[in-house]
Amino acid sequence: MQKGICVVAIGGNAILSENDHGTIDEQIENIQIVCKKIVELIQQGYQVIITHGNGPQVGQTLLRHKLSANIVSEGTLDGCGAETQGLLGYLIQQVLRNELEKAGLSLDVAAIVTQVVVDKKDKAFQDPTKPIGPFYSKDEAEEVSRKYDRKIIEDSGRGYRMVVPSPIPVDIVEKNTILSLLKSGSVVIAAGGGGIPVVRQDNGLVGVAAVIDKDAASSLLARMIGADYLLLLTGVEKVCINYRQPNESQLNFLPVWQAEQYLAEGQFPEGSMAPKIRAAIEFVKFGGTKAIITNLNNICEALQGETGTAIGQGDKPTVAEYSTEAIAEKTIMESCLSQ
Numbered sequence: 001m002q003k004g005i006c007v008v009a010i011g012g013n014a015i016l017s018e019n020d021h022g023t024i025d026e027q028i029e030n031i032q033i034v035c036k037k038i039v040e041l042i043q044q045g046y047q048v049i050i051t052h053g054n055g056p057q058v059g060q061t062l063l064r065h066k067l068s069a070n071i072v073s074e075g076t077l078d079g080c081g082a083e084t085q086g087l088l089g090y091l092i093q094q095v096l097r098n099e100l101e102k103a104g105l106s107l108d109v110a111a112i113v114t115q116v117v118v119d120k121k122d123k124a125f126q127d128p129t130k131p132i133g134p135f136y137s138k139d140e141a142e143e144v145s146r147k148y149d150r151k152i153i154e155d156s157g158r159g160y161r162m163v164v165p166s167p168i169p170v171d172i173v174e175k176n177t178i179l180s181l182l183k184s185g186s187v188v189i190a191a192g193g194g195g196i197p198v199v200r201q202d203n204g205l206v207g208v209a210a211v212i213d214k215d216a217a218s219s220l221l222a223r224m225i226g227a228d229y230l231l232l233l234t235g236v237e238k239v240c241i242n243y244r245q246p247n248e249s250q251l252n253f254l255p256v257w258q259a260e261q262y263l264a265e266g267q268f269p270e271g272s273m274a275p276k277i278r279a280a281i282e283f284v285k286f287g288g289t290k291a292i293i294t295n296l297n298n299i300c301e302a303l304q305g306e307t308g309t310a311i312g313q314g315d316k317p318t319v320a321e322y323s324t325e326a327i328a329e330k331t332i333m334e335s336c337l338s339q
């Protein structure tokens with residue numbers, strides 16, 4: 001039974017966790033976890049399209065280029081994005097094919113080199129916000145910032161990272177190819193690393209120095225192909241409010257109106273959880289059934305509503321039913337009960 005189209009977006013930090021050493025073998029192991037789950041989804045009747053991040057990987061690639069700049073010619077940031085899209089696309093394509101074969105399924109898997117169009121006037125080019133590469137201590141980060149002339153930010157209590165411009169994705173150049181492959185029954189891997197950022201000029205497409213947020217690109221792709229579900233896989237099982245605070249509370253269901261309210265209150269940091277929440281809101285507002293944020297292990301359970309944070313339509317309660325104070329009180333009660 002066909003259960004709908006599911007866009008599965010795998011976070012770069014989920015593929016290369018800050019606890020890992022960054023080896024290819026560790027990345028393959030993490031990809032194996034998610035691919036086994038994707039095979040289960042396919043067996044259950046979902047049609048799957050895979051996207052992935054590249055934040056840690058594209059930063060590593062950029063550093064590699066910088067460190068060898070006196071030996072070989074240095075690459076561009078869009079080129080680094082293309083390198084990571086190729087490498088991660090290859091790993092996912094290989095691991096997924098192996099897992100499908102083990103399960104006795106003969107489906108084609110194809111990773112598409114995907115260019116994503118951005119606006120050259122996007123203000124993100126003047127204000128870098130996208131964290132990439134390794135997590136540093138404050139002292140290391142200051143040295144990296146001086147050495148490579150890059151802005152550094154603190155990333156969700158995990159350490160300091162370089163940031164690069166992250167313009168809004170406005171179009172996916174290879175969308176028709178992706179759609180044709182989907183229609184033919186292939187499992188498609190697309191818009192890796194948010195897609196290779198390009199702008200349209202009079203003489204055609206040209207790459208630009210940026211890293212597009214893969215959650216934003218995945219949401220755009222999900223809307224373009226009319227997906228039913230958008231799964232954003234990352235390092236946490238559920239989204240929290242008051243993240244890493246004594247009154248932290250996990251969310252099971254987040255209606256769009258409340259997600260917007262929490263975003264406005266600054267509950268979700270830029271560069272990590274905020275882009276996921278925004279991508280989920282855009283998807284649901286466009287007509288997607290639901291968006292889910294969870295970790296690699298819980299894809300199937302989260303789709304069945306057993307875990308993860310689901311973002312969906314939900315009626316905003318009246319002020320009398322649910323004042324801000326009442327919501328805060330309920331949150332505190334829930335967090336006390338869960339301790």
Ligand SMILES: Nc1ncnc2c1ncn2[C@@H]1O[C@H](COP(=O)(O)OP(=O)(O)O)[C@@H](O)[C@H]1O
Pocket residue numbers: 010011012013014053055156233234235236238239240241242243267268269271272273
């Ligand atoms: N409110 C929040 N709830 C849960 N996790 C959060 C929250 N705010 C920040 N985070 C952190 O953000 C991470 C997700 O962002 P990031 O690692 O950039 O994503 P990705 O896995 O796509 O690379 C989570 O693993 C968690 O460490």
Ligand SMILES: NC(=O)OP(=O)(O)O
Pocket residue numbers: 010011012013052053054055056193194211212213214215
């Ligand atoms: N490009 C991108 O958003 O990568 P991450 O998901 O790894 O941050």
